[in-house]
Amino acid sequence: MTARTPGSSSLAHEAEPLVTVKEVAALLHVSTETVLTWVRTGRLAAIRTPGGHPRFHASQIRALLHPGEHTAEEGQE
Structure with missing residues (x-):
């Protein structure tokens, strides 16, 4: 098992709930x-479960619902 540092983008995506x-719909x-x-x-874009079912990151769906809003990561450029 590989340790990840807090704040890394991959860790944030892994901890994010899937929809x-x-x-x-x-x-x-x-x-x-x-x-x-x-x-x-x-x-x-979808992530596939081991059973092949599509799941989506909650932030991706929020971006579809509110396209004009910026995320915290975008503001750090």
């Missing part, structure tokens, strides 16, 4: 099939 297709007011189509066409 299901059903939750994304509800948040964006679209069908689950629409979300799956977006994944298949590359419009929405």
